[in-house]
Amino acid sequence: MIGLRIAAALIATFLLAPTIVVVGSSFSGGTLPHFPPSDLSLRWYAHALAQPIFTEAAFNSLWLALAATAIATPLALAAAIAIVRGDFAGKSAVQAVLLAPLFVPAIVVSLSILLVSARLGIRDIGLRLVAAHVLITMPYLVRTLIASLTRFDVMLEEAARTLGASPFTTFRIITLPLIWPGLLAGALFALVVSFDNVSVSLFLTSARTNTLPLSILNYVEYNYDPSIAALSTMLVCLSLLAAVVLERLVGLRRVVGS
Amino acid sequence: MAAVELSEIEKAYLGSRAVDGLSLSIRPGEFVTLLGPSGCGKTTTLRMIAGLIAPDRGRIAIGGHDVTREPTHRRNIGMVFQSHALFPHMTVAENAGFGLRMRGVSRAARAEKVTAALNMVQLKSRADHFPSQLSGGQQQRVALARALIFDPDVLLLDEPFGALDRQLRELMQDELRELTRRLGTTAVFVTHDQEEALKMSDRVGVMSAGRLDQLAPPDEIFERPATRFVAEFMGFGNIFDAAVTGAHTLALGAIALACDDAVPRSGAATIAIRAERIALSPDLAGGTNRATGTIIRASYQGVFVGYRLRLDGAGEPGLEVRESLQTGGGRPRFQIGERAAASWPREAVRVLGSTPQG
Numbered sequence: 001m002i003g004l005r006i007a008a009a010l011i012a013t014f015l016l017a018p019t020i021v022v023v024g025s026s027f028s029g030g031t032l033p034h035f036p037p038s039d040l041s042l043r044w045y046a047h048a049l050a051q052p053i054f055t056e057a058a059f060n061s062l063w064l065a066l067a068a069t070a071i072a073t074p075l076a077l078a079a080a081i082a083i084v085r086g087d088f089a090g091k092s093a094v095q096a097v098l099l100a101p102l103f104v105p106a107i108v109v110s111l112s113i114l115l116v117s118a119r120l121g122i123r124d125i126g127l128r129l130v131a132a133h134v135l136i137t138m139p140y141l142v143r144t145l146i147a148s149l150t151r152f153d154v155m156l157e158e159a160a161r162t163l164g165a166s167p168f169t170t171f172r173i174i175t176l177p178l179i180w181p182g183l184l185a186g187a188l189f190a191l192v193v194s195f196d197n198v199s200v201s202l203f204l205t206s207a208r209t210n211t212l213p214l215s216i217l218n219y220v221e222y223n224y225d226p227s228i229a230a231l232s233t234m235l236v237c238l239s240l241l242a243a244v245v246l247e248r249l250v251g252l253r254r255v256v257g258s
Numbered sequence: 259m260a261a262v263e264l265s266e267i268e269k270a271y272l273g274s275r276a277v278d279g280l281s282l283s284i285r286p287g288e289f290v291t292l293l294g295p296s297g298c299g300k301t302t303t304l305r306m307i308a309g310l311i312a313p314d315r316g317r318i319a320i321g322g323h324d325v326t327r328e329p330t331h332r333r334n335i336g337m338v339f340q341s342h343a344l345f346p347h348m349t350v351a352e353n354a355g356f357g358l359r360m361r362g363v364s365r366a367a368r369a370e371k372v373t374a375a376l377n378m379v380q381l382k383s384r385a386d387h388f389p390s391q392l393s394g395g396q397q398q399r400v401a402l403a404r405a406l407i408f409d410p411d412v413l414l415l416d417e418p419f420g421a422l423d424r425q426l427r428e429l430m431q432d433e434l435r436e437l438t439r440r441l442g443t444t445a446v447f448v449t450h451d452q453e454e455a456l457k458m459s460d461r462v463g464v465m466s467a468g469r470l471d472q473l474a475p476p477d478e479i480f481e482r483p484a485t486r487f488v489a490e491f492m493g494f495g496n497i498f499d500a501a502v503t504g505a506h507t508l509a510l511g512a513i514a515l516a517c518d519d520a521v522p523r524s525g526a527a528t529i530a531i532r533a534e535r536i537a538l539s540p541d542l543a544g545g546t547n548r549a550t551g552t553i554i555r556a557s558y559q560g561v562f563v564g565y566r567l568r569l570d571g572a573g574e575p576g577l578e579v580r581e582s583l584q585t586g587g588g589r590p591r592f593q594i595g596e597r598a599a600a601s602w603p604r605e606a607v608r609v610l611g612s613t614p615q616g
Contacts, residue, residue, distance in 0.1 A: 158310050159343035161330040162414075163404065164360035170331075177347050 019236060026229035033226040045234075048227040057215035064126075064211060065194040068133035073187050075134070076141030083142075084149040095142075102139040106199035109135060114203050125209045132200045137190035144189065148182025184249060188242050259322045261286040261444040262307060262412050267316030269302055269468075276302045277313070278468035284412075284446065289438055290473075291447040293455040294465035294491070300448045303465070304414050307446060309333050321411045331360070336405030340417040342397045344389035350376065350400050351385040357408040375403040378437065395426045402434065406443065413438065413445040419454070431458055452492060456480060464488045486528055486610055494608075495533030495578035499526050507546075508607075512571035514546045517607035528610040533580040535606035538565065538591070538598045548601045549577065553592045563590045567600055 025033035029041035048054055076098075082088075083095050101109055113132040122128055152175065160170040176183075198213045205214055212231075220228055262284040269277040277299040284290050292300040305311040307318060309330035318326045325333050336357070344353050355363075355372040363371070376382045379399035381392075389397055398418060405413055418434075419427040435458050438445050449455055455462045456476040463473040464487070472484040483489035489497050500508035500515060502524055508515040510529075521527050542550050554576065555566035565579040577600055585591065592598055 153341070153343070155339055155341055155343040156345060158308075158330075159337065159339060160345070160356070161310070162308055162333075162335055162337040163357040164331050164334075164408070165356075166331050167329075169360070174345060 022229050023233045023236065026226055026233040028226040028229070031225055033224075033229050044226040044230040047225075048230045048234075051219075051227070053210070053215050053219070054212065054231060057210045057212040060209060061195050061212040064129055064133055065191045067130050068137050068194045069187050069190040071130065072134045072137045072141055072190055073183070076138050076145055076186065077183065079138075080142050080145035080149055084146055085154070095146075098142045099139045101136045106136070106197075107203075110200040110203035113200070125204065125206055128204045129201060129209075129211075132204055133194045133197065136197060136200055137194050140189040140193055141186040144182045144186035145179065148179040152179055181249075185246060188246055192239060192242065259286075260284055260319070261288065261321060262446065263317075263319040264303070264307070265317040265319075267303070267306060267313040267318060269299075269306060269311060269313050275468045277306070279316070280465075280468070280470055282463060282470060282473065284444060286444055287442045289435070289445045289447065289458060289460045291449060291455040291459040291462045292465055293449060293452060293462050295450055298465040299468040300450075300465050301416055302468075304416055304446060304448045307412070308335055308337055308414055334408070334411045335414055336408070336410035336412070337414040338398070338401045338405050338416065338418040340420045342389075342401040342418075344397055344400055344404075346389055348388075349385065350381060350387050350389065350392070353389065353400055354403045354407055356404060361408055371407055375407040376400075378406075379403045379433075394422055395430060398422065398430060399433075402437070406437070406441065411444065413443050415445065415447045417449055418447075420449075420451075427454075434458070464491060466491075482608060483530060483610060486530075489530040489608070489610060493533075494530040495580070496531040496536070497610075498529055500529050501525075502527055506604075511569070513549045513569065515607055516546050516604045517609060518605050519607070519609040521609050530608045530610060531602055531606050533564070533578040534562070534582075536577065536579045536600050536602045537585075538567075538579055538581060538600055540598060542597060542599050545601075547604060547607070548599055550597065550599045551577065553594050553596050553598055556590050556592060556594055558590060565592060565598075567598060569600075 021035045024037055025035045026037075026044060027040050027042070028034045028037040029039035029043065079094070079098055083091060083098075110132060113128060113135070117128045117131070122131075156174055156178070157170050160174045161167070165174070196213060197211070198217065201211045201214055205211060210218070212235075216228055216231060260283040262282070264280055264282040266279050266281055267277055268275065268279055280299070280303060282290075282303075292303060294300050302311060306313050307320070309325065309328060313326065316326075317324060320333060320335065345356070348356070351369075351372050354375050355368045358368045358371060372385070373382060376385055379402055381396060381399055381403070384392060384396065384400075389400065392400065401418070415434075419430050422430060431454060437443070447455075447458060456479070459476055461473055462476050462479045464471045464479060464483075466485075466487045472479060472488050474482075474484075479488065480492055483492055483494065486497055498510050500510045502521050503509050503514075504521075506517055506519075506521060508517070508521060508527060508529065515529065517529070544550070549567075549569050551567040551569040553565055554568045555564070557564045559580075561583060562580045563583060565581065567577040567579060569577055579600060581591070583589070
């Protein structure tokens with residue numbers, strides 16, 4: 001019993017240590033990140049927020065994440081409904097294709113987007129990025145939505161229809177409110193996945209249009225100061241905020257599916 | 259004009275016919291039960307009336323209108339499911355008023371009707387509760403109120419009390435019957451419980467293999483089964499193929515039978531005798547509608563003692579006898595291995611309408 005607790009504590013430490021180090025060193029006062037920080041200061045936060053390359057990239061990333069999620073969510077919902085409810089040949093193949101970006105190396109995904117968009121003559125970087133991010137966020141949405149829809153009792157829809165609700169009304173006031181937790185969780189996952197992504201964006205961005213993770217990467221190549229730690233801490237806080245919002249709205253435990 | 263009219267409807271799943279050319283005409287205000295074992299097609303039939311399944315062939319009319327091609331939400335039906343299917347994110351009042359809301363009834367008019375409907379099922383005080391806060395019986399009452407509130411042309415019930423315990427089930431059966439009688443609701447009820455079917459219905463339709471074996475009032479189903487299947491399902495206990503020997507006489511091996519029913523001119527007839535219409539006696543004298551044998555099973559069943567008698571001179575597996583415990587003064591009268599004579603009145607011998615194949 002005690003051994004188990006010690007093991008659990010060690011694993012938790014192992015998992016949390018990098019975050020603690022990053023958060024701690026973000027408060028360094030000196031020009032190099034230190035852990036534990038020698039003299040406490042918020043100057044690197046100010047420094048990071050004052051860099052146009054970061055703020056512009058953050059703005060790009062945010063837009064990209066929102067656009068990709070907004071497009072991927074209805075697509076994933078339609079796909080999940082077809083997979084859970086539908087009865088057609090090649091159903092498992094469709095499911096496999098939709099989940100494929102989880103298993104296919106990101107490099108392959110981005111390379112294929114690059115080739116296809118070049119072939120189609122799509123020059124617009126934003127468009128390429130959105131298309132790629134829709135692709136990589138779909139699996140997360142499809143998975144959570146399949147889970148929600150599988151647990152959803154189809155008889156509720158049948159009951160609504162016998163009571164006079166058209167298929168669309170039934171979907172709007174019965175199905176959607178009841179799968180809402182899964183939808184919201186999937187969308188939040190998608191936002192985070194898109195916002196964090198490096199590997200796919202790497203191939204598709206340009207020197208002028210960059211995402212936040214890539215600009216961090218670029219910055220670290222030539223600079224080594226605690227502003228990166230400060231940025232990372234802000235991102236960690238954002239993720240925590242998302243988790244808290246999710247917990248408040250629908251209950252995280254329900255989302256994770258216990 | 260029939261309230262519900264099914265004409266030659268047919269539905270096949272993976273090549274096997276779930277419903278096979280079924281016709282049924284239900285009168286306004288009538289309570290009809292579809293009774294049968296699982297897989298007999300009763301639920302499929304009900305769901306086709308609801309429009310939740312489309313028939314492969316045939317016609318369905320509700321209130322004189324052909325609705326075969328109408329989607330469910332345009333049929334004006336009320337349906338109660340076994341799992342009650344209440345909307346978990348809506349209150350009891352919102353659930354009950356759902357059908358009115360879909361029909362564009364104003365909020366104020368709805369509130370009034372919801373109150374009346376919840377009153378009708380004694381749940382007015384629970385209007386603001388959520389379904390998960392109610393007991394099983396209460397949930398099914400809400401489902402009933404929800405299905406009745408907009409005055410449907412027909413109320414469809416799919417084993418609505420199957421999940422309830424016996425006491426509650428009997429209470430709900432009484433309430434439902436009282437309610438539909440008072441409101442004059444036409445109802446189609448689906449169950450596999452013969453007692454429930456007999457108790458509630460104006461007419462019972464016994465189904466097997468996608469067909470309606472017999473459609474008749476409960477006493478007729480119980481007393482005069484049309485087929486071997488109905489006789490078995492109604493618990494006759496004794497069903498035999500007997501040789502015809504005269505206008506009202508038959509022979510089962512060496513046993514002579516006389517009956518009131520008409521028998522075929524010649525050949526064989528399937529007969530059924532209810533186990534509880536047979537009396538046992540230690541007097542081993544012979545005669546018509548009498549048979550002697552050895553007790554090979556005696557099982558105490560509360561109100562009854564069930565005996566099985568291996569008959570002398572008959573190839574049949576034996577005779578099933580259910581004797582009231584009162585006959586033996588509260589105790590079984592015979593032991594396994596004892597000799598006894600069985601006898602039954604001639605009107606207890608039922609000649610079934612059709613002879614089975616093979």
